[in-house]
Amino acid sequence: MPKGIPNSAAMYGIYPRSWGYEVSIVRNGKRYFQQFGRASYGGDAQALRQAQEWRDGVVRSVPPVPRRTRAEKLRVNNTTGVSGVFCQVAPGGKVRAWVAKTYIGQDEILRTDFPVNTVGDAAQALAIEERARQLERMDGLARLHPAEESIRTSPPASPAETLVPKRSKSEIKRSTNSSGVSGVHFKAPNPGHPGYWLAITYTAGRGSVSKAFSIKEHGAEKAKQLAIEERQRQLEQKHAFMQQESSAAAKTPAISIPFLPDQPSRASSLLHGMAAAEARPAQ
Secondary structure, eight states: OOTTSOOOGGGTTEEEETTEEEEEEEETTEEEEEEEEHHHHTSHHHHHHHHHHHHHHHHHHSOOOBHHHHHTSOOTTOOSSSTTEEEEEOTTSOEEEEEEEEEEETTEEEEEEEEHHHHGGGHHHHHHHHHHHHHTTOOSBOOOOTHHHHHHHSOOSSOGGGSOOOOOGGGSOOTTOSSSSTTEEEEOSSTTSOOEEEEEEEETTTEEEEEEEEHHHHOHHHHHHHHHHHHHHHHHHHHHHHHHHHHHHTSSSOOOOOOOOSSOOOHHHHHHHHHHHHHSOOO
């Protein structure tokens, strides 16, 4: 947005990038920062919803400082040691008066002057006391953006079950992918081999599970489709395992849930065996 004009409530603290969205919110000198890529969440809409949910969580859990706390913070140019208290100096350099001033709201600014020629040396102390009284009229939290209060008081915009989980790196389709589906690849051991379509999925801490579908046995299109279906089955099983593992980690003692593919992961031996079988002349 142009300088001086706040972002809309939906985009508060969220910045569009060529690859997705970036969230950046500062609280009490600490920056809360996170990135949400389109590829990681399957598209622009989900990446934006994830960014908004994360932003809203920060806003709800880390509110701004109270207005009074911010008002009591000393400014860099303060020379009195007390915020909101300053002196007026005559042309000759002599202090003419001490002033207590507090901004309460847009239409309410409190100010009291204590002339030295009237109250003498007590002018500074009186100004400090007056500043304390003025601060007692200040309440609420610092207002950083018009959307802040509505975000803190409203329920989550998106039910948790409608938010897709972040994709692992293995689930993101690369530019070199030939199948159009991440985790599904065409392989051929040598130029004369008809090849096969391979579905492979990696799960952190559990290794890879894979299954190959021979073009010689199924035909090119059928082998590819079978690999795509197998990849989907592998992903469903991976997500189920990760959810169960996450739930188990919250319990004491933790429960270990085994990851049992339909077939054991023997990608290397399976593929070499298939290649050898197809290379063998028909009997």
